[in-house]
Amino acid sequence: MKGIELVGSAQAHTRSLTRTLSHQRRCQAHPILLCPCTVRLWAWLTLNSPSKRFVEKDLDVSVAGRSFMITGANSGIGKAAAMAIAKKGGTVHMVCRNKDKAEEARADIVKESGNKEVYVHILDLSETRKVWEFAEAFKKKYKALNVLINNAGSIMSQRDVNAEGLEKSFAVNVLGIYILTKSLVPLLEKSPDPRVISVTSGGMFVQKLRIGNLQSERGRYDGTMVYAQHKRQQVVMTEQFAKTHTNIHFSVMHPGWVDTPAVANAMPDFHRSMKESLRSPDQGADTVVWLAISEVAITNPSGRFYQDRRVVSTHLPLAWTHSSPLEEQKFMSLLEELAKKFQPH
């Protein structure tokens, strides 16, 4: 996979920046970090990626004999990552919600990569008990898992709950990742050079960790902000996992703004106005693949946040989004309690 190239024309970027800045001015009544247009400004500033400093040979490795589980691997960034890893010879476990879409994506990957070691597993990550059941069964069936890529993500337009009474996007974006990772830790630890990568979003920059309303029961439900909160929770979860599971290399990354069905469906205005500047799924998957397969990625400490193959801060300058160690530990305890509640005996 090539590094990320400059996308969109300078003119388009200038038009987009002008629109963004004028919107920014109109929103001055809001605290700046709560304002979604801050994210647009930040998105614009990060569209042109420093691909020139990417070292192509970082990805010049064979991963034959190593296995990779990728959630949401039938579409967008997940499919692009699955394709790139299959081309490098890795065994790919695609964890997908929809069987037909998953099989179709698998056929594309096998055809284009020539690699038949691509397996489909059907799982709806919003079904909390089933996430446990799936991970436990996987552990029994397979002897190794080298890399887990928590890529699937969900934004809801209105609040909905799953069979366990949990807010659905929380179940997918946070508890699903927690359970899948926790349950697979023993298998990962048995495997050489284990890694866990989670795909967060720059949207998390506008959110401070909030642990008092994990189910989004109180206040008006704003799906985009709920999603951004979950993405902040993924960053904190990664930092905490890195502290407790020191044999595994954890990382969390922002893929840039990528033209995928998720963006088109969940943020149609953003998609319309930024379409010409968005990255392709391959470009969005570049850092996922780099974190999953390159040797240089694991020379960085575990638990870090990445953008364009580089460790970056998890907070914008002067932001009030920092949480205390106590809040972070409490958050992990709440996840543990919730996860245990639905664990099969």
Ligand SMILES: NC(=O)c1ccc[n+]([C@@H]2O[C@H](COP(=O)([O-])OP(=O)(O)OC[C@H]3O[C@@H](n4cnc5c(N)ncnc54)[C@H](O)[C@@H]3O)[C@@H](O)[C@H]2O)c1
């Ligand atoms: N596209 C972007 O600009 C962008 C920016 C930041 C972060 N992200 C993140 O990238 C990741 C991949 O998204 P994408 O942009 O490729 O979109 P996408 O719609 O192409 O992929 C999302 C995948 O998640 C799967 N998924 C959603 N809910 C699921 C569930 N309940 N159970 C199982 N699978 C489920 C979907 O089926 C799909 O395969 C997400 O975590 C998203 O939050 C994307």
